Amino acid sequence: MSDSHTTQAPSTHGAGDPLPPLPQAPAGRYRHYKGGEYEVRGVVRHSETLEALVLYAPLYNDSGLWVRPYDMFFGSVEIDGVTRPRFALVQA
Numbered sequence: 001m002s003d004s005h006t007t008q009a010p011s012t013h014g015a016g017d018p019l020p021p022l023p024q025a026p027a028g029r030y031r032h033y034k035g036g037e038y039e040v041r042g043v044v045r046h047s048e049t050l051e052a053l054v055l056y057a058p059l060y061n062d063s064g065l066w067v068r069p070y071d072m073f074f075g076s077v078e079i080d081g082v083t084r085p086r087f088a089l090v091q092a
Helices: none
Strands: 027-031 037-047 052-058 067-071 078-079 084-085 089-092
Touching: 084 089
Parallel strands: none
Antiparallel strands: 027 037, 027 089, 037 052, 052 067, 078 084
């Protein structure tokens, strides 16, 4: 079966090798720059690439848990010439 998805190279991490530390993310309620609020549950690791991912759930519906790359979650966006965080902590 062919995989049509773009993927990163698999991890070369061996089963006995220590894992690199995950970055920290305060658990709590965050507001997306478009207005929706989300609960961050923590930071997890992608099983193949070891990429840090933020685990979160929307508070405005019951669509389950989601992940977003850590650097994207805590990155910035530019709207009308103003740079702002993609997600801002509302309540820890």
